[in-house]
Amino acid sequence: MKIQTPPYGHPVEARERLLAAALEQFALRGYAATSVRELCEAAGVTKPVLYYYFKSKEGLFLQLMEETSAILETMIADLANYPGSARERIVHFITEVFNACDQQLPLIKLIYSILFGTPQGAPSFNLEQNYDRILETITGLVEEGIVRGEIARGNVNDIVWTIMACFSVTLEEQLCRCNPRIDGASMVRMLNLVFNGIAPH
């Protein structure tokens, strides 16, 4: 049984509730239009609780972003121990990243709304940092694949972006559509098309 200390609740829970509420409110209203009062009300905590854990609205936003980077770095680190051909490792990595995003769609929506939306005055955080880390990781896998003879020699950049394209378009379909027309399984089949080619052999 959990020990509750009203009105803050369990400290860890209050922190988690604030992160969840921030995600929801920022995605709904935009970063700039969401006030500290609204965040606290949505999380069921008082302002000092927010200030204690995150110092400010900006701190709360940055924490949300930092957590996505931490998850991605763990996946990249784990990749070192994942065996198989370049193709298998690429499909595995992209699938892992896609699944993590798919389980955190509200967070991905928030990132997209800041990247593509009208300026919201969101605090400076390189939102493209994760995207760039994914590109870097695929680049490493493609280069490895070429050296091992598992990927045909060619413009590495073009190969990397073609792989990235399959990931991006599938993820965006989840963001924009109530009933996405492609999913993680389609993405894997698309990656296989990129490897095999769609021209007749």
Added chain:
Amino acid sequence: MKIQTPPYGHPVEARERLLAAALEQFALRGYAATSVRELCEAAGVTKPVLYYYFKSKEGLFLQLMEETSAILETMIADLANYPGSARERIVHFITEVFNACDQQLPLIKLIYSILFGTPQGAPSFNLEQNYDRILETITGLVEEGIVRGEIARGNVNDIVWTIMACFSVTLEEQLCRCNPRIDGASMVRMLNLVFNGIAPH
């Protein structure tokens, strides 16, 4: 020499100035946050001029959207007279659409900001309509290619989305980055990779 009738200017010019100003202001502030007064000031016209041409702010927005559809429909119609293999026709069509978007980036930015941004109360217009028309057109080209033996038999949907992915990721790179890392020429090379495959032969 043009006949000017201050303060409205030449009628056609006033209409064009309003469309240009709307594009700029909606992209800058968002649809909801832009007032009729601001639109008129930016275009250098009075409110009756806006009401005369577009009836309302909503009408102005819808006109911007309708014009993109009209351009796309012309491209699709022209495709019927474009000779070549399925591969040539696909690359040609995607390049045409990409170039048109690239020349209208502020308009594409506005569409993305509404699709991915926080809700702005933009009037009901199926913003995905153009995207769906592009998908439909590629589907036709792919089916034709399979019948002619120019594309390997397979899941048509997967093939279409893999082609679409190269277009989307390249377009979005133009929207998000001051110095895009890929461009129309990269996109064509990526499409060629999709045809030829990246696995060694």
